[in-house]
Amino acid sequence: MSDDGSTLIGEFLQGEGEPSSSWVMLVMGFVSTMVFLILYGILFPSSDLPVISSVLPVFDGVFDSGIWFFILGAMIGVFAILGTMLTEATSE
Amino acid sequence: MGLITSMAVFWLAILVVFILVNRGIWVFTDVSKSMSMFMLEKALGPLIDFVDGKHGSAATTWIIQGAIWIVPASIITFCGLWLSHDPEALHSLSSWGLNPTSSSLITSGFLVAVYGSVGMLLIGSSMHIVPELGGTTLATEKNATLMSFVWTLAVIVMFIAANKPEIVGIRIMPVATLLTNLALIAVIVNMLLTAASRTKKMPLPAWMMIIGMISAPVSIVVLAITGSLDSGSGQWLATRIGGTAFFLMMSGAILYGASRGSGNPLWSRSLAAVTMVGAILTINPSGLIEGEIASDFLGISTAAFEPSRNDIVAGSFLLALSLIPIIALSANVLATMRGDDVFIENPDSPGMPEINLAAFMAVPIAIGGLFVLTDYLTGTNELTGIHTSLVLMGVWVVFVPASLGSALSIFPEVSGRHVLSVNRSRWAFWLMAGGAFSGLAFTMMADFSDMALLEAAVEEENSTSNRIRVLGSVLFYGTVLGSIYHALNIISGSFRGALASEGLNQSSTSISSPYKLTKETTVRKILAQREGKLDTVVIPESSTDLSGNATEI
Numbered sequence: 001m002s003d004d005g006s007t008l009i010g011e012f013l014q015g016e017g018e019p020s021s022s023w024v025m026l027v028m029g030f031v032s033t034m035v036f037l038i039l040y041g042i043l044f045p046s047s048d049l050p051v052i053s054s055v056l057p058v059f060d061g062v063f064d065s066g067i068w069f070f071i072l073g074a075m076i077g078v079f080a081i082l083g084t085m086l087t088e089a090t091s092e
Numbered sequence: 093m094g095l096i097t098s099m100a101v102f103w104l105a106i107l108v109v110f111i112l113v114n115r116g117i118w119v120f121t122d123v124s125k126s127m128s129m130f131m132l133e134k135a136l137g138p139l140i141d142f143v144d145g146k147h148g149s150a151a152t153t154w155i156i157q158g159a160i161w162i163v164p165a166s167i168i169t170f171c172g173l174w175l176s177h178d179p180e181a182l183h184s185l186s187s188w189g190l191n192p193t194s195s196s197l198i199t200s201g202f203l204v205a206v207y208g209s210v211g212m213l214l215i216g217s218s219m220h221i222v223p224e225l226g227g228t229t230l231a232t233e234k235n236a237t238l239m240s241f242v243w244t245l246a247v248i249v250m251f252i253a254a255n256k257p258e259i260v261g262i263r264i265m266p267v268a269t270l271l272t273n274l275a276l277i278a279v280i281v282n283m284l285l286t287a288a289s290r291t292k293k294m295p296l297p298a299w300m301m302i303i304g305m306i307s308a309p310v311s312i313v314v315l316a317i318t319g320s321l322d323s324g325s326g327q328w329l330a331t332r333i334g335g336t337a338f339f340l341m342m343s344g345a346i347l348y349g350a351s352r353g354s355g356n357p358l359w360s361r362s363l364a365a366v367t368m369v370g371a372i373l374t375i376n377p378s379g380l381i382e383g384e385i386a387s388d389f390l391g392i393s394t395a396a397f398e399p400s401r402n403d404i405v406a407g408s409f410l411l412a413l414s415l416i417p418i419i420a421l422s423a424n425v426l427a428t429m430r431g432d433d434v435f436i437e438n439p440d441s442p443g444m445p446e447i448n449l450a451a452f453m454a455v456p457i458a459i460g461g462l463f464v465l466t467d468y469l470t471g472t473n474e475l476t477g478i479h480t481s482l483v484l485m486g487v488w489v490v491f492v493p494a495s496l497g498s499a500l501s502i503f504p505e506v507s508g509r510h511v512l513s514v515n516r517s518r519w520a521f522w523l524m525a526g527g528a529f530s531g532l533a534f535t536m537m538a539d540f541s542d543m544a545l546l547e548a549a550v551e552e553e554n555s556t557s558n559r560i561r562v563l564g565s566v567l568f569y570g571t572v573l574g575s576i577y578h579a580l581n582i583i584s585g586s587f588r589g590a591l592a593s594e595g596l597n598q599s600s601t602s603i604s605s606p607y608k609l610t611k612e613t614t615v616r617k618i619l620a621q622r623e624g625k626l627d628t629v630v631i632p633e634s635s636t637d638l639s640g641n642a643t644e645i
Contacts, residue, residue, distance in 0.1 A: 064184070065182070067174045070174070071167075074167045074170075077163065077572070078576075080576065080580060084580055084583050088584060088587035088588065
């Protein structure tokens with residue numbers, strides 16, 4: 001194969017539309033979490049999750065109404081506003 | 093003293109105020125101007141140096157804070173609607189000493205929406221509209237900016253007071269009244285100084301905003317002097333005139349916003365005059381049905397509402413007449429937006445859909461309010477069951493869209509930047525409008541169902557009504573999402589939105605003098621006005637080397 005051909009293939013493989021690092025990290029984190037949970041379920045089928053299973057009972061009786069899911073969504077929105085204000089004010 | 097006598101004194105007081113604002117206070121005019129200016133700036137000492145005094149900063153600060161206040165207002169209202177079908181939903185907050193109920197959350201949501209979002213957006217808009225229409229600048233940007241934070245503090249105190257009226261034996265609501273009036277008086281003085289330095293005849297929308305601001309404190313003084321404030325009728329009237337104050341300010345803002353946003357001149361000055369005079373002469377149906385809120389604000393004991401026969405006749409008559417200014421406003425705004433052809437010029441521009449919705453919905457909701465208030469005034473009380481839903485609908489489908497729409501349409505001029513995304517603004521509108529209208533319509537249906545069962549003396553729990561209330565509250569969540577979208581759009585836009593100066597395309601079209609423009613326009617509109625002729629010659633660029641000139645129509 002000629003040099004010109006390999007250069008073209010190299011450029012082709014390089015790609016131009018790279019996803020942002022934040023998305024890569026988010027997807028990797030999500031996949032890792034799912035893999036860990038599935039593996040844990042297979043390896044220790046009758047065991048509770050470490051740490052999480054001891055923390056969750058603290059919230060018993062707190063999130064016992066559907067309204068909390070909506071409030072959680074609204075809180076994400078409020079934090080998005082606060083985050084936007086902070087990042088916009090401090091960005092170069 | 094009777095209702096009609098109190099109203100007559102109120103009319104006289106507003107007339108005197110209007111004359112004084114126009115003519116000045118005889119030889120004391122200059123002294124009062126310089127003294128007021130001193131009180132607004134120098135007298136505040138180093139505090140005034142904390143804020144920015146550049147052109148447009150006051151209006152921007154008020155508008156941004158007003159837009160942010162829509163978020164908590166919608167969240168609190170949503171929680172109130174949810175608790176109406178699931179009263180124990182937030183019982184876990186009792187471990188923090190909080191015991192929110194549906195009625196306390198709906199009342200506090202109403203107050204935060206009216207004073208936090210509507211109030212701040214309207215005052216912010218007035219800080220641009222009054223100087224712009226008077227051909228001058230705001231008397232003091234610094235004081236106006238500073239007062240926005242005092243107002244925000246007042247709204248926080250108001251929210252606490254609505255949920256916990258007394259803390260360590262001190263009634264909280266009068267503290268909120270004190271803070272609100274402190275900021276309001278400073279804003280009124282600022283507006284009067286601005287109006288005093290006007291260089292041209294000020295159009296009606298500016299006067300509406302000024303008189304609207306003044307009418308609330310004037311009405312309280314009038315009712316106190318006439319001795320009506322201790323009676324149930326007087327407290328009811330104070331609540332109604334509070335609605336008039338917001339209606340007048342909203343009218344000024346929406347008329348200016350419709351004209352500015354669409355690029356069309358105001359359709360009718362006569363209808364604007366009818367709106368202004370009619371709003372003062374009649375009793376507006378906006379706001380809560382009972383006078384209890386007025387007594388809470390003033391820290392006086394609530395009197396039983398026992399109107400005399402004359403009060404009922406006069407009140408019903410003046411309530412019915414209030415439809416005239418509301419219909420005049422609605423017609424004027426819709427006709428101004430449409431212009432002289434059949435299309436709204438820029439229906440997707442931020443603010444325009446909101447103004448359109450508010451103008452469209454004002455009349456049916458006012459008619460509904462008229463029925464409910466007349467029913468309450470006459471003591472029939474057959475329709476009071478839908479009162480809360482109707483008040484919320486008035487706030488979320490008329491007042492919030494009107495004030496937000498006006499603020500959005502002038503936002504590029506005051507902040508120097510457009511909102512970040514027109515697309516996001518459109519999404520926010522549909523979420524807010526759809527959520528508020530459908531959610532509150534379903535809640536009203538549940539109210540009607542409850543009323544019917546109450547009348548039939550059915551003692552069992554109304555499960556159908558509860559299921560409809562679930563749907564209503566979930567749909568209202570769209571308003572929460574829409575308000576978050578709007579707040580993000582405005583905040584991001586104020587930092588990195590497209591520059592207003594870049595977006596403005598100066599028209600190179602030569603137009604004959606009678607054609608009035610408030611901003612850039614299109615050839616289609618000019619042709620529709622019969623001002624232009626279809627004889628424009630278009631020369632392809634490649635066929636000549638001569639530089640281009642303005643197209644003559």
